[in-house]
Amino acid sequence: MRYCINCCIHLLPNDLHRQCFRCRGPDHNNQRCPVCRGENKIPLYTDSKQMKWLAVLEVRTDHCESWNGLFCLRKGKLCSLMFGLIIMTLVMVSYILTGAKHGLLLIPSPFHYGAFASNPSLMDNESLSDMKDHYQPSKMNISYVKDYPSIKLIIDTITSKIEFITRQRPDLEELRKQEPHMFSVIPNKFLPNSKNPCWYEEYRGNTTTDPYATNSYALYSKRFRIIFDYLRKVFWNHLYHYKDKHYRLRCLPHFYIIGQPKCGTTDLYDRLRLHPDVRFSAIKEPHWWTRKRFGIIRLRDGFHDRYPVEDYLDLFDLAAHQIQSVLQSDAGKERGKRNNIIIGEASASTMWDNNAWIFFYDNSTEGEPPFLIQDFIHAFQPNAKLIIMLRDPVERLYSDYLYFASANKSAEDFHEKVAESLQLFEGCVLDYSLRACVYNNTLNNAMPVRLQVGLYVVYLLDWLTVFNKDQILVLRLEDHASNMKYTMHMVFQFLDLGPLSEKQEALITKSPASNTRRPEDRSLGPMLPTTKAILRDFYRPFNTKLAQVLFDDAFLWKRT
Numbered sequence: 001m002r003y004c005i006n007c008c009i010h011l012l013p014n015d016l017h018r019q020c021f022r023c024r025g026p027d028h029n030n031q032r033c034p035v036c037r038g039e040n041k042i043p044l045y046t047d048s049k050q051m052k053w054l055a056v057l058e059v060r061t062d063h064c065e066s067w068n069g070l071f072c073l074r075k076g077k078l079c080s081l082m083f084g085l086i087i088m089t090l091v092m093v094s095y096i097l098t099g100a101k102h103g104l105l106l107i108p109s110p111f112h113y114g115a116f117a118s119n120p121s122l123m124d125n126e127s128l129s130d131m132k133d134h135y136q137p138s139k140m141n142i143s144y145v146k147d148y149p150s151i152k153l154i155i156d157t158i159t160s161k162i163e164f165i166t167r168q169r170p171d172l173e174e175l176r177k178q179e180p181h182m183f184s185v186i187p188n189k190f191l192p193n194s195k196n197p198c199w200y201e202e203y204r205g206n207t208t209t210d211p212y213a214t215n216s217y218a219l220y221s222k223r224f225r226i227i228f229d230y231l232r233k234v235f236w237n238h239l240y241h242y243k244d245k246h247y248r249l250r251c252l253p254h255f256y257i258i259g260q261p262k263c264g265t266t267d268l269y270d271r272l273r274l275h276p277d278v279r280f281s282a283i284k285e286p287h288w289w290t291r292k293r294f295g296i297i298r299l300r301d302g303f304h305d306r307y308p309v310e311d312y313l314d315l316f317d318l319a320a321h322q323i324q325s326v327l328q329s330d331a332g333k334e335r336g337k338r339n340n341i342i343i344g345e346a347s348a349s350t351m352w353d354n355n356a357w358i359f360f361y362d363n364s365t366e367g368e369p370p371f372l373i374q375d376f377i378h379a380f381q382p383n384a385k386l387i388i389m390l391r392d393p394v395e396r397l398y399s400d401y402l403y404f405a406s407a408n409k410s411a412e413d414f415h416e417k418v419a420e421s422l423q424l425f426e427g428c429v430l431d432y433s434l435r436a437c438v439y440n441n442t443l444n445n446a447m448p449v450r451l452q453v454g455l456y457v458v459y460l461l462d463w464l465t466v467f468n469k470d471q472i473l474v475l476r477l478e479d480h481a482s483n484m485k486y487t488m489h490m491v492f493q494f495l496d497l498g499p500l501s502e503k504q505e506a507l508i509t510k511s512p513a514s515n516t517r518r519p520e521d522r523s524l525g526p527m528l529p530t531t532k533a534i535l536r537d538f539y540r541p542f543n544t545k546l547a548q549v550l551f552d553d554a555f556l557w558k559r560t
Contacts, residue, residue: 148530151419154426155537161429162541164457169465170371175379178361178371182309186252186380191327194339195496197381198251198323203239205246211235215314216307217283220297227282231317238321240328249320249327250313253281254342255385255495256377258463259351260453262399263391264477267514269346271488274508277497279319280344288312289373290349294356303359319343342495351388352452352459355441367436378466385495386467391477392557393454393543394535398527401449409524415531417448422538425451434458454539457546464549474550478557485509 176183190197205211210232212218218228240247257265272278286292292307319341326339350373357369377384391399401414424447428437437443438458444450463472473494480487488509492500500508526532547555 148533151422151534152537154422155534157426158422158429158538159541162434164461164545165433165435167368167372167435167462167465170375172379175371175375179376182376183379185309185313188380193327194323196251196254196319196323196339196342198249198320200240200247201250203246203248207236212314215311216292216305217286217311217315220304224283227318228314231282231314234321235317238317238324240324248317249324251316251320251323251343252313252381253316253345253384255344255387256350257344257346257348257387257389259348259388259459260390260396260456261348262396262403263348263389264480265346265348265389268387268389268475268480268491269344270514271484271508271511272344272491274504274511275492275497275500276504277340277342278344278495279322279341280346281315282318283315285347285349286312286315286345287347287349287353288315289377290347290353291356294360296356316343340498342497351463354439355444357439358441367432367440369439372439372462374463374466384467384471386463386472387491387494388456388460388472388474389477389480390456390474390555393456393539394532394557396454397449397451397535400453402524411525411528411531414449415528418451418531418534421447421449421451422534435462451538455542457542457549460546460549474555476554479554481513 187199190199203211212228212232215228217224238248240249257268259265266284269280269284273280287296288307288311291297293309293312295303295306297304323339323341323343326341354369354372357371361369361371397418398414401417402409405413424443425437428440428443432440435458438452438455444452460472460474473490475487475490485505543556547553
């Protein structure tokens with residue numbers, strides 16, 4: 001027996017298939033068809049003969065084609081398909097119910113803020129940039145919170161949760177357990193005849209050994225290979241020979257410019273390096289304390305091999321060579337004379353970026369980092385000096401956005417990103433402490449703009465838990481721009497630098513400003529007035545606390 005799959009008339013033999021008028025193609029006309037012209041009844045043929053009894057098969061011409069594929073399926077396959085669909089539905093329902101209850105859903109619910117990235121599997125399998133997906137905005141659509149009153153409610157919630165609680169400072173033994181190698185390399189005492197912290201370290205290589213062969217800065221960055229090529233050439237000339245052994249002078253910075261980004265740190269760096277007694281690292285911003293020692297090259301690329309402390313110390317070899325030349329020349333002439341050359345380091349992330357702690361340090365208390373950058377710097381250099389350049393946080397955020405945003409930059413886009421970031425920050429402070437949110441990697445990477453960088457007082461208070469207030473100089477970019485000579489004198493005095501000639505001082509103070517806004521960014525104009533009002537409200541309580549800590553109302557930024 002054969003079946004006609006076009007007209008659903010069963011049992012048509014080949015010699016009678018011509019009687020199937022519905023199989024004749026698109027030219028078939030029901031009105032001219034002798035069979036279709038009647039009551040749409042088609043005689044049923046069996047074995048080439050018309051049945052003698054008047055049984056007819058009624059065919060609904062408008063539905064038979066759509067169902068004919070389904071009827072041709074075998075019963076077993078149809079049952080298997082239906083059974084599979086039922087099982088799949090039950091599994092999905094069970095997954096959603098149990099996963100949502102225990103927080104195990106692969107896609108987090110938009111109605112829940114989400115947990116901190118302390119999950120080991122999340123740390124092993126995802127890069128830092130991927131973790132942005134784990135923090136979703138709240139249910140409220142961004143397009144509905146553009147008006148000032150709605151966002152003001154979010155800011156009021158954040159303000160109500162602000163508490164400035166003094167952190168517990170870890171003891172030295174705890175720090176040693178976390179970074180044993182670092183403590184084995186850096187001594188606890190430095191050369192007494194050098195203003196800068198330096199010491200001699202035995203060098204066990206030979207003349208054919210490349211001292212910078214494994215330096216990560218040289219390996220990962222083409223820009224710095226020229227510097228290291230020069231260091232290789234002069235390396236042996238600067239070794240100190242004593243009792244058949246070779247020693248190299250190692251140095252740490254005497255002072256650090258620790259922050260903040262887009263606050264004029266580059267301009268301060270460029271002017272300070274013109275002072276005859278100041279040297280800097282071979283790279284302006286090594287970011288070693290905050291990123292490289294954890295293996296972070298670019299945040300979006302995740303983790304690489306950690307940069308050892310030796311790689312960081314290599315960056316000061318150029319300055320160490322000059323200090324050694326002073327020490328050796330003085331040793332033969334005036335043994336009582338002291339080296340006055342000092343080294344600086346200017347990574348603008350040092351003050352605020354502790355995002356990597358959660359991947360390396362355990363023993364966290366309610367999401368707060370147990371160890372911060374300043375704990376380790378103070379452990380090695382309790383007398384270090386720190387310079388901070390700040391700026392109106394509202395203007396800093398807009399400048400930060402213009403500098404780092406890659407495409408579609410506009411005042412309207414900035415407003416949208418501010419609104420989304422405020423929602424994320426609100427979701428965090430509802431469940432965690434202010435410090436836990438400020439130092440949380442997942443939240444900071446999820447926010448479209450870096451709101452947290454402008455919370456200056458939170459970071460400053462944590463630095464003041466380990467360093468004395470007279471070791472920290474806090475400047476304002478606005479003052480630096482209006483009276484550069486005055487701010488530079490403050491810096492020279494703070495670092496105990498010697499007097500300058502008029503020509504040297506003019507060179508330092510009259511040079512054009514560095515790292516100003518790019519021409520293409522200037523054309524975008526200022527931020528929206530509504531955005532500025534929103535950010536003023538957000539930063540106001542933090543600026544008020546900062547002015548109280550520094551005893552200076554200028555840090556309220558009321559006139560900017």
